[in-house]
Amino acid sequence: MKIALLGYGKMGQAIERIALGRGHEIVLKKTSNASFDGLEMADVAIDFSVPTAAVTNITTALNNGIPIVSGTTGWLADYHLMTALCEQKNGAFIYGSNFSLGVNLFFQLNEYLAKMMAKFPEYKVAMQEIHHKQKLDAPSGTAISLAHDIIANSDYSSWALENAKADEIWIDAQRIEHVPGTHSVFYNSPIDTIQIKHIAHSREGFALGAVMAAEWIVGKTGVFSMKDVLGLIDN
Missing domain, CATH: 3.30.360.10 (Dihydrodipicolinate Reductase; domain 2)
Structure with a gap:
């Protein structure tokens, strides 16, 4: 699976280690100053950036037909806009406040x-x-x-x-x-x-969950959560 990392801070680097260990390929490591070049090659994007960049990252992925998993927090005032865009584009989107x-x-x-x-x-x-x-x-x-x-x-x-x-x-x-x-x-x-x-105890649990979510969402359409990924049901 080819993964675009939208955000390459400590979490992005932890996700990279987990993804490579599971046999995946990283085709884009986007920092704040980098372009989206390489996104078109990705099977899925994972956004762990900053609140001011999350909406742009998610929008760009959905507009390019790339399923996206986002663990960035602090931007949820615009969450409804992203879910509406996902439905409009017949895309795939998972937001999780925590992927552990x-x-x-x-x-x-x-x-x-x-x-x-x-x-x-x-x-x-x-x-x-x-x-x-x-x-x-x-x-x-x-x-x-x-x-x-x-x-x-x-x-x-x-x-x-x-x-x-x-x-x-x-x-x-x-x-x-x-x-x-x-x-x-x-x-x-x-x-x-x-x-x-x-x-x-570490970031590894968050990173593993994000990669598992990325593996799960490829080939699907809709707005999902980690409950879907993990097969958890409402009480």
Whole structure:
């Protein structure tokens, strides 16, 4: 399989190592100053860039008939435009706030727990996410996904980074050097706390999941998620 890497930072390089190890070929390694030359040779594109470049990368791939997998976060105000373009072009698109197998299992656990805890209003939800200092967005896309799944299954209406109201989930976003990603969800009551937590030990899990998604999407049309890739079903 021929892969175009749209973004060649630390994640792009980790994806390259995984892809080459699985027998794939990299035909484009696009940095901020590089062109899209070589994209036309790709079977699939993987976007791990920056929020300001993601929409251009996804648009260019879809306009050229290239299936695209995007793990860039911080641009989701335009997500509906990208899904509409994908449908218009009869293309293939996967966005994931996190491609790690463990995190996607964690998403399922979080959703299940939220449905269970909705019956017990004495427990108040709070979240914490910790990432390396180079991460540009806060809270993380993964934290936002976790919060949205709780909101969809509870009386909470939104999330906030500070001064959270009674119907908002407080997300404590911390940036600490050399932390790939840690996410915690707390249900606090006056007498106890229930906590679920995911700790990433390296970028390799994210990279492997992105390559698996790229392998899966080739030959398909539509807008998908990692639930489709991993065969996970809604609770």
